[in-house]
Amino acid sequence: MINSLLLFNFRNFSKKQFKFSPEISVIIAPNASGKTNILEAIYLTSTGKSFKAFKENEMIKEGEDLARIDSKTTNVDLEVLISKIEFRKRLRVNGVNKRLVDFSGNFKAVLFGPWDLDLVTHQPSLRRNFLDMVLSQVDREYRRCLLSYEKGVRNRNKLLFRIREEGVSPSQLLFWNQLLIKNGDFLTKKREEFIEYANNYIPLDGQVFSLEYDKSVISEARLETYKNQEIAACTTLVGPHRDDFKFVKDGKDLSIFGSRGEQRMGVLWIKLCELSYVKSMTFQNPTLLLDDIFSELDSAHRELVMKNSSGLQVIITTSEPHYVPEFKGVEKIELGG
Numbered sequence: 001m002i003n004s005l006l007l008f009n010f011r012n013f014s015k016k017q018f019k020f021s022p023e024i025s026v027i028i029a030p031n032a033s034g035k036t037n038i039l040e041a042i043y044l045t046s047t048g049k050s051f052k053a054f055k056e057n058e059m060i061k062e063g064e065d066l067a068r069i070d071s072k073t074t075n076v077d078l079e080v081l082i083s084k085i086e087f088r089k090r091l092r093v094n095g096v097n098k099r100l101v102d103f104s105g106n107f108k109a110v111l112f113g114p115w116d117l118d119l120v121t122h123q124p125s126l127r128r129n130f131l132d133m134v135l136s137q138v139d140r141e142y143r144r145c146l147l148s149y150e151k152g153v154r155n156r157n158k159l160l161f162r163i164r165e166e167g168v169s170p171s172q173l174l175f176w177n178q179l180l181i182k183n184g185d186f187l188t189k190k191r192e193e194f195i196e197y198a199n200n201y202i203p204l205d206g207q208v209f210s211l212e213y214d215k216s217v218i219s220e221a222r223l224e225t226y227k228n229q230e231i232a233a234c235t236t237l238v239g240p241h242r243d244d245f246k247f248v249k250d251g252k253d254l255s256i257f258g259s260r261g262e263q264r265m266g267v268l269w270i271k272l273c274e275l276s277y278v279k280s281m282t283f284q285n286p287t288l289l290l291d292d293i294f295s296e297l298d299s300a301h302r303e304l305v306m307k308n309s310s311g312l313q314v315i316i317t318t319s320e321p322h323y324v325p326e327f328k329g330v331e332k333i334e335l336g337g
Contacts, residue, residue, distance in 0.1 A: 001287050001313040002042060002107065006070040009061040011037035020315060021331035027317045029335035035317035039111065039289045042315065045071040045078040046109035046287075047136065048091055048100045056082050056089055073107045101143045104136055108278055108286035112271045112293050112305075119270065120263040121255045124244035131191050131243075134274050138281040142190050149183040152176055153236050161234040170227065177223050180239055184218040187240040191215070195245060197277055204269040205304070207262075209249050211270075216242035268301060272308045287313045294323045 002020055007013040012034045029035050036052070040059070043051055053059050059082055060067040069080040079092040091103035119126055135142045156176040162168040192213060199210045218239040223230075226237045247254035247266040254266050278286045288309045294302050295318070302323070306314070 001285070002045075002071050002073050002109075002315075004072045005038070005041060005045075006068075007038075007041055008066075008068040008070075009064040010041055010067045010069055011059060011061060013037065014061060018333060020313070021329075022313055024314045024316065024330045025333060026330050027315070027333045027335065028321050029317075029319060031319050033335050035319070035335065036113075036291050039113075039291050039315065039317060041069045041080075042071065042287070042289060043109055043111050044069055044080050045073075046104070046107045047133065048080070048089075048104045051111060051113075051133075057084055060084060071107070076106050078103070078107060101140060101147060104143055105138070105140065108137055108282060108284050109289055110137075110271070110275050110278055110286045111289045111291065113291035114293060114296050116271060117264055117267050117296060119267050120247045120258070124242075127245055128241070128243055130270075131194065131245075134277060135190050135194060137278055137286070139190060142187065145183040145186045149180060149187060149240065152179045152183065153239070153241055156180065156236050157234055160231050160236070164231050164234055170231070173223075173227070177220065180236070181218050181220065181223075184239045188215055188217070188243075191240070191243065194277060197280075198270065198273045201269070201273040201276065204265060204272065205300075207249065207265055207269075209247060209254075209266050209269045211245045212248055214244040214246065216240065264296070265301075268297070268304070272305070275308065275312075285312050287315065290314065290316045292317050292319065294318055295320055 001022055004020065005018045007016045007018075009015075018038060027035050027038060040050055040052055043049075044059075050056065050059060065084045067082045071078045077094050079090075079095070081090040081092075083090070091098050091100060093103060093106055116130075119130060132146055136146065156173065159168065159172055159176060163170055163173075192215070195211045195213045203209070216238050222238045230237050247258070247263070247270070249258060249262060249266065252258070254263055258266065275286065275288065278284075290305070293305075294316070297305070
């Protein structure tokens with residue numbers, strides 16, 4: 001669990017320290033006062049990545065060149081430095097520089113925010129990102145393969161462009177094809193394992209949900225089949241970066257046939273499943289981060305979330321303090337407007 005967090009020139013905070021309860025901490029503040037920024041910083045020290053920044057420099061306070069996030073957890077001290085001068089991010093564990101693959105997962109956190117309610121209905125990239133975030137938390141080899149695969153796709157796409165525009169020999173694709181197949185097969189296998197776990201997860205409020213994996217298989221044969229189209233488009237058209245999955249209830253696609261209420265229940269089910277999966281795979285209790293989610297859920301489902309997070313450290317943000325009295329033993333952190 002996380003004990004304390006120090007922010008230096010991060011987002012709207014010049015210098016601010018937070019201490020968290022081992023049970024429930026509630027951050028209370030008006031909208032646009034930085035509540036989500038605190039959870040972003042915590043999640044950054046868990047995964048090495050932001051869940052909201054398009055460019056990492058966005059996280060540096062306006063007018064400053066460097067941001068630093070320090071978190072003290074039960075087991076390790078974690079530090080993230082973001083510099084406009086170096087154009088890079090430094091990740092440290094107990095003061096020692098680490099690569100992303102070795103930094104991520106030292107501290108486990110599961111995040112649930114209002115944007116997750118779009119998982120059922122919005123673009124496939126959201127669902128792929130969800131799978132990657134879950135699996136990267138629990139599996140170092142998945143993190144390594146994902147980074148290698150993503151770099152391979154970028155380099156292969158550049159080569160496809162050179163083949164089309166400069167007449168470079170297509171035989172140069174062989175190296176990148178083999179790299180993508182090797183790493184892509186591993187990603188697909190692990191995604192299948194998580195989806196199988198989800199499909200055996202308990203029903204929620206008597207409603208049975210499941211996931212159907214629409215995988216984009218990568219193989220020499222498929223790459224050969226799509227080669228001319230890929231050269232024309234300068235884009236790799238097959239592989240896990242094209243994967244998707246859909247939420248299913250009573251045999252029907254929830255994005256098409258589900259009510260808004262059923263879709264929200266489906267998302268709540270998969271987030272609770274994620275929480276269970278991280279615990280079962282790591283034998284560690286993750287910290288649960290709830291970003292203003294109680295305003296999106298009714299009282300019964302707020303209780304359901306808290307019931308399923310019993311025994312975990314929970315950090316909640318809200319702009320509506322009347323939700324807070326529903327829970328006992330709460331430590332409140334109040335921010336100004």
